[in-house]
Amino acid sequence: MPRTRHVAQAGVIAAVYAALTLAMVQTPLGYGPVQLRLSEALTVVACLTPAAIPGLWAGTLIANAWMLVQVGVLGLLDVVFGSLATLAGAVWMWRFRERTALALAGPVVANALIVPAYLPVMLAGVIGIGFYRIEALGIDASGAWITMYLFGVVAVGIGQALVVYGLGLPLLGALRRLGLAARLGPDGEEGGSRYE
Numbered sequence: 001m002p003r004t005r006h007v008a009q010a011g012v013i014a015a016v017y018a019a020l021t022l023a024m025v026q027t028p029l030g031y032g033p034v035q036l037r038l039s040e041a042l043t044v045v046a047c048l049t050p051a052a053i054p055g056l057w058a059g060t061l062i063a064n065a066w067m068l069v070q071v072g073v074l075g076l077l078d079v080v081f082g083s084l085a086t087l088a089g090a091v092w093m094w095r096f097r098e099r100t101a102l103a104l105a106g107p108v109v110a111n112a113l114i115v116p117a118y119l120p121v122m123l124a125g126v127i128g129i130g131f132y133r134i135e136a137l138g139i140d141a142s143g144a145w146i147t148m149y150l151f152g153v154v155a156v157g158i159g160q161a162l163v164v165y166g167l168g169l170p171l172l173g174a175l176r177r178l179g180l181a182a183r184l185g186p187d188g189e190e191g192g193s194r195y196e
Contacts, residue, residue: 006051009184013055014062017042021063035115035159039063041167043086043107046093047100047183048175053090060086067122077118085114104169108160116152120145 020039039059046052060083067075085107092106 009049009051009134010053010055010058010081011188013042013045013052014057014059017056017059018062022066023132035156036163037159038163038167039161040107040111040160042173043089043093043170044104044107044168045175045184046090047103047172048180050094051184053087056090057083057087057098071122074122077122081114081118085110088114100169100172104164104172108157108164112153112157115156116149119152120148 017039020042020062021037024037043056044054046056061079063080064075064082067078069075089107089110092110093103096103096106
């Protein structure tokens with residue numbers, strides 16, 4: 001894939017992902033241990049082009065920088081580790097792109113294991129640990145870090161799975177039916193000069 005095309009694709013992916021994430025974090029489902037970020041459905045683009053790897057990573061960096069404004073220096077945890085989770089998930093997706101169900105597990109597992117590790121520190125330092133209490137269900141996972149981490153693994157994992165498989169999988173199917181895979185150059189070479 002020509003370098004300029006790769007950079008352009010990564011830039012568009014980063015912009016769309018960041019814009020959708022920033023719109024979503026304005027709602028209670030956009031942050032905290034229970035997250036349903038609709039922008040995570042876009043991670044499936046990493047099954048179509050390697051340009052999605054830096055694009056999703058950059059989009060996450062941009063969107064997570066918002067946390068610096070909201071929570072101060074503790075937001076660096078989200079900028080660094082949240083972006084690394086997205087990067088790991090995107091690399092996994094590209095690696096296993098031929099096996100869609102396995103590929104989509106990448107961002108689910110990466111986010112479920114990494115994000116809950118820093119959320120208790122970040123949220124407790126700014127908001128308190130109220131996010132770890134669900135009064136209606138009688139759940140109180142606040143207290144020890146390991147309890148909050150395990151709660152987060154389950155909560156973030158479920159949220160990611162719902163978005164990635166529930167929205168992302170149909171999106172990926174639609175993009176493939178529309179022929180976007182060939183236009184993006186799924187093996188880094190297809191698409192030819194017609195789209196350059």
